[in-house]
Amino acid sequence: LYQLSQALGVSMHYLLEERIPVEAWMTARTEEEDVRCLSQRESELLDGFESLTEHGQQLLEAVLDLLLYQSPKSFFDGPTRKLLCFQAVARGRRGSLGEGFYFRPIQALLDPVTREADFTVLLTSRALSPAFGPGTILGVGLGQPDHNQLGLFLVNREVYIRKLYRGRNKNKLVAVNLDYKDIPLGERDELKCLGTILGAVRNYRWL
Incomplete structure (x- = not known):
């Protein structure tokens, strides 16, 4: 046997x-x-x-606990959702989420953004100004963004919130803020889309 x-x-x-x-x-x-x-x-x-490393396994177990977590009674007048919010640990030069991140749950009032979002991110840079400033929580939906739509991208293991531009001879990530330089994408660069930016989360509270 x-x-x-x-x-x-x-x-x-x-x-x-x-x-x-x-x-x-x-x-x-x-x-x-x-x-x-x-x-x-x-x-x-x-x-x-x-x-995963032992630390990575503990982190994943914590995320699972948060997804299964039952929040206390809401102070909102209306239906809400619980979503994970990823936040930068350090504001360095390594992408929009810094050199690392941690997560914290939020409870948000249901609207077109939070209804479709799979998770959220806390914006720390000015790359999306004036559309979205630092401190804005953005809803992210799994899936590829459309042309000229903001997305959450992983480039060589660094995370950026940018628009993906695909040209005949050049691909790049473009920021909304013109003071930020474009990020060129070569054939050897590892690019992965983590989701589409749906918009700002307005009515929420931290759990």
Whole structure:
């Protein structure tokens, strides 16, 4: 059975347990001696968690706790949402979120921005002035921004809030504030879009 499971790339539980669905990506036996079925996405997330440092695992566990957190009674007159807000640790030269970040939950009144946002960021630079100044909380939605729309970008592991310009011979990130230089993007640069800027979060409170 072991050799057969190795050849098929599955666990022996998969071959023996009738209750494991065929579409299960992998299985794991819990401390209660029960079998837990994992999808491919859950398996990939588990692999990513195991590859993190101990500090990174603690950070991810804290984020999970915040996502599951039930906030106290709201003082807003109307429906609200709880969202994570990422904030810069240091205001250096390494992107809009500085040289690192931490997170804190907010409770915001539902509006077109907070209804669609997946998370928020606290703006610390003047790169988006006069549209958005430092101290503004911006709603971010997962997905690629449209042409000439602000997005949250990861460039060589540094985070920027810019507009992505794609030309025939040159790609670059452009700031709203003309005092900020464009960030040229070469073939060797690692570019990843983390989300689309939906707008400013107006009515909120820190949790």
